[in-house]
Structures are given as C-alpha cells and as structure tokens.
Amino acid sequence: MNDKVEPKTLPGFMELNPNDQVKFDQMKETIAKSYERFGFLPLDTPVIEYSEVLLAKAGGETEKQIYRFKKGDTDLSLRFDLTVPLAKYVAANHNELAFPFKRYQIGKVYRGEKAQQGRYREFYQCDIDIIGDGSLSVINDAQIPSIIYNTFKELGFDNFTICINNRKILNGLFSSLNLSEFATDILRIIDKIEKIGVEAVRGELETLGISKDSIETIINFVLIDGNVDEKLSALNELGIENSLYNEGVNELSSVVEYIRLLGVPEGFFNVDLKIARGLDYYTGTVYETFLNDFRKLGSVCSGGRFDNLAEYYTDKKLPGVGISIGLTRLFYQLNQMNAIKATRTSISDVLVIPMSQEDVAESLKVASKLREEKINTDIFFEDAKMKKKMKYADKWNIPFVVIIGEEERKSSLYTLKDMESGEQRKLTIDELVKFIKL
Amino acid sequence: MNDKVEPKTLPGFMELNPNDQVKFDQMKETIAKSYERFGFLPLDTPVIEYSEVLLAKAGGETEKQIYRFKKGDTDLSLRFDLTVPLAKYVAANHNELAFPFKRYQIGKVYRGEKAQQGRYREFYQCDIDIIGDGSLSVINDAQIPSIIYNTFKELGFDNFTICINNRKILNGLFSSLNLSEFATDILRIIDKIEKIGVEAVRGELETLGISKDSIETIINFVLIDGNVDEKLSALNELGIENSLYNEGVNELSSVVEYIRLLGVPEGFFNVDLKIARGLDYYTGTVYETFLNDFRKLGSVCSGGRFDNLAEYYTDKKLPGVGISIGLTRLFYQLNQMNAIKATRTSISDVLVIPMSQEDVAESLKVASKLREEKINTDIFFEDAKMKKKMKYADKWNIPFVVIIGEEERKSSLYTLKDMESGEQRKLTIDELVKFIKL
Numbered sequence: 001m002n003d004k005v006e007p008k009t010l011p012g013f014m015e016l017n018p019n020d021q022v023k024f025d026q027m028k029e030t031i032a033k034s035y036e037r038f039g040f041l042p043l044d045t046p047v048i049e050y051s052e053v054l055l056a057k058a059g060g061e062t063e064k065q066i067y068r069f070k071k072g073d074t075d076l077s078l079r080f081d082l083t084v085p086l087a088k089y090v091a092a093n094h095n096e097l098a099f100p101f102k103r104y105q106i107g108k109v110y111r112g113e114k115a116q117q118g119r120y121r122e123f124y125q126c127d128i129d130i131i132g133d134g135s136l137s138v139i140n141d142a143q144i145p146s147i148i149y150n151t152f153k154e155l156g157f158d159n160f161t162i163c164i165n166n167r168k169i170l171n172g173l174f175s176s177l178n179l180s181e182f183a184t185d186i187l188r189i190i191d192k193i194e195k196i197g198v199e200a201v202r203g204e205l206e207t208l209g210i211s212k213d214s215i216e217t218i219i220n221f222v223l224i225d226g227n228v229d230e231k232l233s234a235l236n237e238l239g240i241e242n243s244l245y246n247e248g249v250n251e252l253s254s255v256v257e258y259i260r261l262l263g264v265p266e267g268f269f270n271v272d273l274k275i276a277r278g279l280d281y282y283t284g285t286v287y288e289t290f291l292n293d294f295r296k297l298g299s300v301c302s303g304g305r306f307d308n309l310a311e312y313y314t315d316k317k318l319p320g321v322g323i324s325i326g327l328t329r330l331f332y333q334l335n336q337m338n339a340i341k342a343t344r345t346s347i348s349d350v351l352v353i354p355m356s357q358e359d360v361a362e363s364l365k366v367a368s369k370l371r372e373e374k375i376n377t378d379i380f381f382e383d384a385k386m387k388k389k390m391k392y393a394d395k396w397n398i399p400f401v402v403i404i405g406e407e408e409r410k411s412s413l414y415t416l417k418d419m420e421s422g423e424q425r426k427l428t429i430d431e432l433v434k435f436i437k438l
Numbered sequence: 439m440n441d442k443v444e445p446k447t448l449p450g451f452m453e454l455n456p457n458d459q460v461k462f463d464q465m466k467e468t469i470a471k472s473y474e475r476f477g478f479l480p481l482d483t484p485v486i487e488y489s490e491v492l493l494a495k496a497g498g499e500t501e502k503q504i505y506r507f508k509k510g511d512t513d514l515s516l517r518f519d520l521t522v523p524l525a526k527y528v529a530a531n532h533n534e535l536a537f538p539f540k541r542y543q544i545g546k547v548y549r550g551e552k553a554q555q556g557r558y559r560e561f562y563q564c565d566i567d568i569i570g571d572g573s574l575s576v577i578n579d580a581q582i583p584s585i586i587y588n589t590f591k592e593l594g595f596d597n598f599t600i601c602i603n604n605r606k607i608l609n610g611l612f613s614s615l616n617l618s619e620f621a622t623d624i625l626r627i628i629d630k631i632e633k634i635g636v637e638a639v640r641g642e643l644e645t646l647g648i649s650k651d652s653i654e655t656i657i658n659f660v661l662i663d664g665n666v667d668e669k670l671s672a673l674n675e676l677g678i679e680n681s682l683y684n685e686g687v688n689e690l691s692s693v694v695e696y697i698r699l700l701g702v703p704e705g706f707f708n709v710d711l712k713i714a715r716g717l718d719y720y721t722g723t724v725y726e727t728f729l730n731d732f733r734k735l736g737s738v739c740s741g742g743r744f745d746n747l748a749e750y751y752t753d754k755k756l757p758g759v760g761i762s763i764g765l766t767r768l769f770y771q772l773n774q775m776n777a778i779k780a781t782r783t784s785i786s787d788v789l790v791i792p793m794s795q796e797d798v799a800e801s802l803k804v805a806s807k808l809r810e811e812k813i814n815t816d817i818f819f820e821d822a823k824m825k826k827k828m829k830y831a832d833k834w835n836i837p838f839v840v841i842i843g844e845e846e847r848k849s850s851l852y853t854l855k856d857m858e859s860g861e862q863r864k865l866t867i868d869e870l871v872k873f874i875k876l
Binding site: 004005006007008009010013014015016017018021022024025036037038039040041042043044045046047048049050052053056067068069070071072074076087088089091092093096097098099100102103108110112122132135136137139140143146150258261262263310312313314315347348351360361364365367368371374376377378379380381382383391392395396 | 442443444445446447448451452453454455456459460462463474475476477478479480481482483484485486487488490491494505506507508509510512514525526527529530531534535536537538540541546548550560570573574575577578581584588696699700701748750751752753785786789798799802803805806809812814815816817818819820821829830833834
C-alpha cells in the first residue's frame with residue numbers, strides 16, 4: 001500500500017539542514033547587527049503586495065519572473081526585491097517618518113527564474129537604503145563603503161575590495177563623445193567587460209555603430225589603472241570638458257575623502273571605472289564588492305545612488321543610496337567551497353545525558369542550573385545505548401556532554417566529556433558552568 | 439496630473455513603523471534565544487510548497503483559506519502553518535537526522551481569513567516541536583512548560599499560568615460514560631466553556647443527545663477546582679475504572695513531577711481539565727498559556743502531544759510534542775494595550791550631529807570610534823536647522839545626541855545631550871564611550 005504523498009521541496013528553494021542553518025543564521029544576524037551599528041532602522045514589509053503596487057515600475061524580465069495570482073478578486077504578487085516595497089512604504093508613510101530615512105530589511109524575495117545550480121527562486125536579500133527628503137548629501141555615498149567594510153569584516157573576511165564608480169563620470173564621458181543616446185547600451189556592454197573580455201566588448205560596441213576612435217577612448221578610459229589617488233589624478237588630468245563629468249569626478253573625490261575619514265583602510269576600496277551596474281536606475285555613485293579569494297563569485301554586495309525612489313507613487317522627490325547582499329546565493333557558494341567563516345557551529349553548548357531513568361531527576365536539575373547560567377543545554381531523555389546518545393551529540397556538533405549516573409548523583413561530581421578531544425573530567429556544578437563558559 | 443499608483447498595503451498584513459518593529463524584533467529574538475537555550479535547532483523551510491505536499495492532510499477551513507496558485511504547470515501553495523512543512527522535512531530527511539529531533543522555526547505563515555481587527559493573513563508563528571523516532575518519552579511533555587515559563591519570563595511577564603491537561607483523561611472519562619463516539623464533539627464544546635459559559639455548554643451537550651447525568655458528570659469533572667495536587671488527588675479518587683483514563687492521569691502526574699524538577703515555580707502552572715484544544719490531532723498532554731493580567735487575549739501559547747507527525751508522507755511512526763506562539767497577533771494586542779515589555783526602544787544608542795559642514799570630518803571620526811566600541815551610532819549629515827536634527831533623534835527614540843561644532847573640534851570635548859533629561863555635558867571621546875555604554 002502506498003498512498004503516501006512524496007515529501008518533496010520545490011526546486012530552487014533552499015532548505016538547509018540545521019547545522020548549515022546555524023551558520024546561515026549567524027551570517028544573517030551578523031549582517032543585521034552591522035547595519036544596526038550604523039543606525040539603520042528595521043522594516044518588515046509583507047511578502048505579498050497588490051500587483052498594481054509591486055509592478056508599477058516593473059516590466060520585461062521582472063514581470064515574467066514574478067509569482068502573481070488572484071485570491072478572490074484581488075490581483076496579488078510576491079515581492080521580487082525589497083526596494084519596491086520600501087518605495088511604497090516611504091511614499092505611504094512620508095509624513096510619519098524623519099529623514100534621511102535609513103532602513104534595513106532582511107527578508108525573502110521571489111523570482112521564478114529558470115532553476116539551475118546556485119540559482120534560487122526564493123532567496124534572502126539584505127538591504128540598506130538611505131532615503132532623503134528632496135535632497136541627500138553625498139557624504140552618505142561614502143558611508144556605504146564603510147558599512148560594507150564593517151559587514152564583511154564582521155562576517156570574517158579580510159581580503160575583499162569595494163569597487164566604486166560614478167555613473168555621472170561615464171555618462172559625462174559619453175556626452176563629451178556625443179554618444180549620450182547610446183549611454184544605456186554602452187553601460188550595459190561595459191558592465192560585462194570582466195565576464196566577456198575586452199575583445200568581446202569592443203565587438204559589441206561596434207555593433208552600436210560607434211566610431212573606432214570613440215570605442216578606444218571608452219575602453220582605455222574604463223581600464224585606467226593604478227591606486228585610488230592615481231586614478232583620481234588621471235580623471236582630473238584627462239581634460240574632459242563636460243559638466244556632468246566634472247560633477248561625477250568631484251563626487252567620487254569627496255566619497256574617497258570621506259571613506260578615509262571613516263577609517264576604511266587603503267586596499268579595501270578602489271575606484272573601478274568599469275563598474276556600471278546593469279540596472280537603469282542608478283544615477284551617481286555605484287558599488288560592487290569582490291571577495292578577492294573568490295573572485296569568480298562576482299560582486300557579493302552591490303548598489304548605488306538613485307535620484308528618485310518612489311516616483312511611481314508620489315510627486316515627492318526622494319533621492320537615495322543603498323546596497324544589497326544576496327545572502328542565499330552567497331551562502332550556497334561559500335558553503336560549497338567550505339569558505340563560511342562561521343564561529344558558531346552548534347546551538348547547544350552541552351548535552352546532558354542521564355545514564356538511566358533514575359538519573360533523570362538529577363539531570364533535569366543540572367540542566368536547569370546550566371540554563372540559568374545562559375548555557376544552551378539539551379538533554380537526552382530517551383532510553384537508548386550510550387553510543388546512540390553520543391552520536392546525537394556528534395550529529396548536532398554539541399561540543400560537551402555531561403554524563404550523570406549513580407556515581408555522579410551520589411558525589412555531585414559530574415562527568416564532562418569534551419567531544420572533540422575525548423577528554424573526560426569530573427566537575428562540580430560550578431566548575432561545569434565555568435568550564436563550559438570558557 | 440495624477441498617474442501615480444496608490445502606495446497601499448494589503449489589509450490583514452502587518453507593516454509596523456520602525457519604532458514598533460524594534461520592539462517586535464526584540465520579542466522575536468527573545469523567543470528564539472529561549473528556544474535555543476533548550477537545545478532546539480533552527481529550520482527555515484520555504485514559504486511556497488507543492489500544493490500536493492502542503493494539502494496532503496488539510497481539508498475544510500484550511501483549504502478555503504489557503505493561498506494557492508499556479509506558476510507554469512506547477513500547483514503551489516503558501517504555507518499556512520509550520521507543522522506541515524516540518525512533517526515534510528522530517529519525512530524527507532529522516533536518515534539524515536538524529537532523534538529526538540528538536541527544531542524551532544519562526545516564520546511567516548499565510549491564511550486568507552476574513553480581514554478584521556487584530557486578525558492577520560500574514561503572521562509569524564514561533565514553533566518548537568520535539569519529534570521522536572518510533573517513541574518519545576513523556577518527560578519531553580514536561581520540558582515544554584519549562585520552555586514556556588522561561589520564554590514568557592524572558593519576554594518580561596511575571597503573571598501567567600501554563601494550563602495543562604491530558605486528552606487521554608477526557609477521552610477515558612467519555613469512554614467510562616460510554617460516550618466515546620461523541621468524544622470529538624464533546625471536546626469541541628468543552629473547549630468553549632470559558633468563552634460561552636457553563637449554561638451554553640450544557641445546552642450544546644444536550645443537543646448531542648447525551649443524558650443529563652452524563653452532562654453533569656462531565657461539567658463537574660472539567661470544573662474540578664483546587665491547586666495542582668488537589669486536582670491530581672481528585673482525579674485519582676474519582677474511582678473511574680478506565681485504562682485510558684488511568685494512563686492519562688499517570689502521564690499528567692509525571693509531567694507535574696518533572697515540571698517541578700525543572701524548576702517551574704508553583705503558581706505558574708496548573709492542571710486545567712477544561713482544556714481540550716479544538717484541533718483533532720492532539721492525543722495526550724495539551725497546553726494553553728494565559729497572561730493573567732490580559733486574560734481576554736485567550737491562550738497566547740498552545741500546543742500538545744501528537745502520535746504521528748508525518749503519516750501522510752511516511753510509514754515511520756513519529757510521535758511528537760510542541761507548541762506555537764502566534765507572535766503577530768500577540769504583538770498587536772499587547773501593543774494596543776501598551777503592554778509590551780520591551781527593553782529596547784531604539785536602534786541607535788547615539789546620534790552624532792556636526793554643527794556645520796566643517797565639522798563633518800571630526801564627526802565621522804567620532805562616529806567611527808563609537809562604532810568600534812560596539813555603540814550603534816547614527817550621524818546626521820544633512821544641512822538642516824538644529825531643531826530638525828533634534829526632532830530626528832526624538833522621532834527614532836535615540837537616547838543621546840553628540841553635538842560637534844568648532845569649540846568641540848578645538849577642545850576635543852564633545853557635547854553630549856541626554857534626550858530624556860535634556861542635560862548636557864562636555865566629555866572626551868573615552869568618557870563619551872563610557873557614558874553611553876552605561
């Protein structure tokens with residue numbers, strides 16, 4: 001007889017085992033704490049929104065990927081990012097907020113992408129955005145790299161580069177070459193230079209009908225090499241006469257100046273003129289972040305400055321700057337490479353094991369005492385062989401086991417076993433607490 | 439011109455302002471930490487599942503309320519609780535787990551209920567379950583109240599009662615009265631006694647065609663009064679000869695004995711024979727929890743023992759015991775009554791305010807230093823009147839403001855303002871750190 005339903009999970013939906021979930025949760029919490037360190041306020045918008053609201057701006061690929069359905073007569077969609085819900089929230093609650101509004105949100109978003117290795121249809125985004133009311137100082141653009149720096153340091157990484165560019169510089173350059181009408185296409189093509197190489201970019205730019213001279217100018221420009229100051233000098237010395245270009249260079253110089261004041265060490269950030277960000281809506285500073293030991297992951301934290309967050313909902317001008325970490329994909333990739341820098345590997349600090357049913361009462365008392373001392377404590381109550389109990393501790397990475405039998409009960413000296421070294425020692429309850437807390 | 443989309447949120451979907459979200463998040467984190475204190479492992483199953491999997495067991499009301507839709511040819515549903523996904527997970531990963539499997543999950547679930555005040559269509563459940571492989575010791579049933587006790591204490595409550603009953607006792611009683619065929623109906627009716635009163639319960643029982651004598655026996659039984667020990671004595675002295683009844687009384691006595699060993703103080707738990715839990719699947723111990731100062735909220739944490747978690751997916755017998763806190767509704771109600779015991783009311787510990795653009799550099803340095811000391815620090819960069827900057831601190835409940843102007847820059851003595859008392863003092867950076875950390 002087999003009338004059972006197969007207990008399967010949808011492809012493209014991450015479902016971690018508890019040991020991996022512990023590591024995932026630690027990363028998520030680290031990111032949240034880092035965002036809070038810089039004063040970002042939490043928001044938790046619904047996963048479901050009116051389709052009309054969510055798709056006010058969307059089009060093309062986004063619409064195709066969206067999870068959209070009706071409940072009764074209501075046309076609903078699952079959020080596909082956290083920016084549109086933020087725009088809705090700020091537009092709807094403008095009068096209730098104090099600006100600049102700095103919010104973080106960490107939550108699941110949904111995109112019905114073609115399922116493939118490492119691509120998820122449900123995934124966590126970890127976003128921060130700073131939204132100004134009418135205007136927003138460029139100093140905020142400098143805060144962002146300092147937040148990225150702090151966040152990835154806290155995540156345990158010490159070899160990464162935050163790459164910074166400014167869309168105005170590129171657009172100013174295109175304008176100076178009389179190529180403004182091609183700006184979007186050129187940005188889209190340049191954005192791929194790391195992936196497809198210079199030759200392919202040259203080829204694609206040619207298909208736009210741009211002159212060979214201009215193409216070489218653009219390619220030479222985005223490949224300008226050197227450290228931060230050398231690049232800034234080069235930008236100033238090129239003699240490009242264009243107000244947008246100059247505005248961009250000035251903004252970029254300010255951002256660099258403030259980044260230094262914020263204490264981001266040299267070597268952790270750089271100017272990278274290749275960075276364009278495919279998405280249309282960035283208008284100034286743009287960011288990408290690379291783990292240098294895992295460069296093939298691509299950017300692990302990206303974002304930029306935009307002129308107007310919520311133009312589809314309100315006439316108010318709401319400029320902003322923000323970034324996003326795609327945590328689900330990042331976790332998957334790092335975990336595949338054994339590159340998660342988790343310091344927490346288990347929930348329980350200790351497993352209390354009564355040898356027999358007679359030892360349960362004493363075990364409960366010991367467990368309660370340990371928990372009072374803020375030690376996460378599991379107990380194994382079930383009737384089972386000691387081997388099975390040890391396997392349980394092992395399976396869930398519990399570092400210590402406290403064994404309580406007749407001898408322990410009578411002497412009030414409990415056997416503590418270090419699961420890694422195998423070492424055992426007999427300790428009083430107070431010694432137990434001290435030892436486990438170490 | 440008005441081609442704007444109205445930025446509205448769906449009714450029945452909670453969207454808190456950041457100040458409330460801080461309180462909500464603190465409650466959520468407190469619950470998670472309490473669950474971890476007892477060794478429960480985290481799980482984060484998808485929000486979307488195959489309808490076939492999610493609805494294997496469902497029926498009636500649940501099916502009607504579910505958010506169900508197609509993406510391509512795939513029939514999908516949003517989870518309506520966290521128990522069914524757990525059943526799926528355990529059935530699918532049985533060989534990979536060590537039992538008893540103790541998991542917690544805190545996540546949003548979806549029910550398309552009629553929208554009304556305090557009823558949510560998207561809401562957080564905070565669940566723990568202990569799942570045995572084939573069998574599960576009754577001591578686990580005693581651990582649950584100790585977890586409830588710890589959790590609500592940590593949430594800041596000190597006047598609540600965990601009410602415990604055992605379905606076997608009631609079912610044994612019904613059997614001894616030859617009323618087994620009516621058991622489900624009687625349980626359903628008794629469950630409402632607090633809400634509708636004794637008279638109404640009597641009336642409803644009469645419509646089942648039960649004899650007046652039996653009805654009085656049942657009502658007198660569930661209303662047995664006294665403290666824990668008095669009730670247990672009464673249960674033993676009633677002379678009811680029924681094996682299920684006796685099994686239930688023995689289990690309940692054991693649970694009480696172990697609860698005491700686990701250190702739950704008298705007065706925080708009691709036996710309540712009225713508690714039946716409407717849901718069918720509980721088979722032994724059942725729990726409800728009442729905040730005695732807010733009794734009208736009903737039970738804020740309920741659950742019980744069940745024989746078989748995943749029978750729709752596997753032949754394996756997986757008995758379990760668990761509870762759930764409906765956090766969204768609980769938060770809404772407590773917040774309405776100003777009864778949230780949040781100790782955290784702001785994200786930022788301090789707001790740094792440069793008096794003018796000349797003071798920004800110094801302000802960035804001070805902010806970086808504070809953040810290094812793990813102090814959550816916001817900075818107000820925008821050009822604005824001091825009044826507006828103070829309003830910002832006020833709006834987001836930031837307790838301290840550090841003002842940095844020319845004088846402060848020159849003296850390296852920074853003005854700290856206590857936003858509550860209005861007091862100001864001039865402090866060095868080290869004194870600032872110490873003062874804010876207090």
